[in-house]
Amino acid sequence: MKSVAYFISDVHLGVNPPGAVPGREQALVRFLESIKETASHLVIVGDLFEFWYEYNDYVCRNHFDLLFALRELKNSGCEIHLLQGNHDFAYGDFFPKTLGVAVHKELLLEIQGKRLFFRHGDGVAKSDFGYRIMRKVLDFPLNRFLFREIHPDWGMALARFVGRNSRKAGQSRVIKMDEYLHWADANLKKHGCDYCVLGHHHISGIWNVENGIVASAGEWIKKLTYLRMEAGELSIKEFEQSC
Incomplete structure (x- = not known):
């Protein structure tokens, strides 16, 4: 019986910064294969990719194994949800139509008798004011249209270049955890939830x-961590790669 829910976030596939786990995309594929028998739900809480953009006739072939593994997991009976992150907010209809994976900005779910609210978390901290302005610029319809007119190979190369530089600029950013917890606490009350992820x-x-419990799976770059929910309780786990 499928009775376990899994939550992961911030995989950032398409980039391998210093200290990243070698072969982590294939590790993610193995993780998805390993939960087929138990997973009732999988929620990817944003930034699965370092960058994602959809064209009418183009899908990045570098992630074929992962996309296939997601479809296989969905076909096994697992309900899969994907949240937009600040790196991969430009999803179109490929995931829902081709893979059966629902895409959301934020998400409410009832799992194991508990009510959960999910959001990636970009822009919720007061210190993210500059990012909120930049996001509006990047997500402006005209700018998205102009980017679509660039050849996909050039567009992906440009996005990776910008991503590398923004990552370097963000290395000195101080995480004010109390701002995230304050925002999450308010949304637990607003949505009447037990958990905010x-x-x-x-x-x-x-x-x-x-007003409840706030949880984060961490990241899938330097540590392969995830959240596991069983019998209404959350725990943090780390995926162990087999030799």
Whole structure:
């Protein structure tokens, strides 16, 4: 019986910064294969890719094994949800139509008798004011149309270049965890939830707040961590790669 839910975030496929786990995309494929028998739900809480953009007749072939593994997991009976992150917000209809994976900005789910609210977490901290302005610029319909007119190979190369530089610029950013917890606590109350699951800040943890519990799976770059939910309880796990 499929009775376990799994949550991961911030995989950032398409880039391998210093200290990244070697072969982590194939490790993710093995992880997806390993949960087929138990997974009732999989929620990817944003930034699965370092960059994602859809064209009418183009899908990045570098991630074929992963895309196939997601479809196989979906076909096994697992309900899969994908949240937009700050790196991969430009999803079209490829995931829902081709893979059966629902895409959301934010998500409410009932799992194992618990009510959960999911959001990637970009822009929720007060200190992310500059990012909120930049996001509006990047997501402006005209700008997305102009980017679509660039040849896909050039567009992907440009996106990776910008991503590398923004990553370097963000290395000195101080994570103000209390801002995330305050926002999550308010949304637990607003949506009447037991859990609020966030990503974005790359810090794994489970925190008790006034109106419920806040959790984060961490990241899948330097550590292959994820959240496991069984019998209504969340725990943090790390995927162990077999030799």
